[in-house]
Amino acid sequence: MVNFIQALIQGVAMGSLYGLIAIGYVLIYNAWGILNFAQGDMVMVGAFAVLVTHMRLGLPMWLAIPVALLICMLIGFLIEITAFRPLIDAIQQRRLIATIGIGIFLRNLVRVVFGADPYYFPPIFDNTPYKVGSLTIVPQNIWNMVIGFLLIGALTLFLKRTTMGKSMRATAQDREAARLMGINVKRSMSLTFIIASALGGLAGMLICPVFYVVPTLGTSMGNKGFSSALFGGISSDGGSMLGGIVLGLLEAIGATTISSAFQSSIAYAVLFLVLIFMPNGIFGKKESRKV
């Protein structure tokens, strides 16, 4: 029983990070109508950015993370203007391949610069476990959860309450109509991309004390991220957070009760079932299509 609760805590903590990555997918999918396969690599870029600012440049953590976030935003913006904007009217397959190409490019660029060896990163938050009854609680886990939920809350407020956020949502709904309403469509699409990159990067920074930092970090994290996005329903922002947590829980419970060798397969198997029985995800709306 104690093990089970322990697994639950671990699962929710990991899941809120998956949720952060998933939201990047959802934002970009809604604005650009495409699954961004390079989003996982933005997670990796975030991890390496904070590695550079904190370990190499020696900035203190409170400064290192914002600087790293700025780097992520800049890289996100560069990706957008080079690989997304020129292809906005192209057929979906070409656009998908472009995002895959960008992913390969980023992953290998980082490998050339930093080498393929894993890097160790010190814990961002206090890492001494507390004992609560017979449970062990690591503050890092709690912080990940808190940050995840705070960010989702802030993002939702931003999208619902501010003019900028509203114009982003309008653009996502219908580009042409938004343009007719006098919304700067290009700017709000760029902004969406930058925010998504920043969220992915931040998730990477929070992950790097947990895993070693390697150039292939993005692939596994990216797959988890968009599995969560689909769990929650790709058309729903808040749903992806829940999707992430469901995925995290499933992984943790699967690893403790069945077998840790099949940990990632469990997530995929569940994803598979969700796709078959609930193609729109847990919170997604049904899409209607016409010719």
Place this chain on the structure above:
Amino acid sequence: MSTFNKIYKYSRIWVLLIVAILLPKWIPNLYYQGVVNTALIFAILSLSLNILSGCTGLFCVGFVAFYGIGAYGAAILATRFQWPILLCLLAGGVISMAFSLLLGLPTMRLRGMYFAVATLAFGEIMYQLFVNWVSVTGGSSGIKRIPTPNWFGVNFRKPENYYYILLVAAVIVIILTRNLINSRPGRAMLSIRENDIAAEAMGVDVPKYKMLAFAVSTFFAGVAGGLFAFYARYIDPTSFVNAESSAILAMMVVGGIGSISGSFIGGLVLSILPEMMRFLGNIRLVLYGLAVVVIIIFAPKGIGGAIEWIDGVLCGTIKVGQQSQAADRQAEVKE
């Protein structure tokens, strides 16, 4: 049409075939022969993915799984049950096709990206299965001592001999694909790619033809897997990591979506290019990623488009400086 055009039109395929047959004579060493052989296997893979993703528009991001199933199926039948190799190759294809039915029946009604993600999940699960189902697949130590074919008194263990098996397989796959696309089912597939709702309204049985495309392409992928197993004589899960799927997709798209010659040459080019750039070290993969993006942005029809244009000029059907008919048609569609 001038005489030159006529001669070109009738001789092109034979010239190509002769060049392909003589190729091993000009390849300097075994290493490059190996590169060419692997490239041929990937060209077959990219060609078979083209039936599914290029012609029917079903985006598959887990295609390597079917390649792996074919390879493991053929290897297990050959090592444990001593089946004849030709039979193993076909059986590998059939097993892979059976898996596609298993995956396809529940997922065929998923559209676009959802289908893509379902195939991705399938690819990851299959990879885990290859690694963890030790009693059948041998786990991470793989399957060793796979026999090589020994037909007509020729030992195909030498790469330059095995090349001919691959060449024959490639030619058969090309001919079958070409016939499929130019037939009634092929046209149904193309109509599904363009617009599945409109296709259904015109009386195309959408699920049936999607399934057909899936079955055919995974059959070829399975055969390609078998060809790889008998060529490498040793298989382990690292050859079937799901990340390879996006490499195959890139081959198909860079080659030209829906184009047979394009996806075949895309497969050849994208598997030979990284080897040619080996002297660059790790930077070659950076350049590879960059090249994929650049080709996607600046050459919408991929290598296939360029080849078809040159071919058209040499055949006399397209004049230099004049837009090709296909481009005109695309412009019309856009309007």
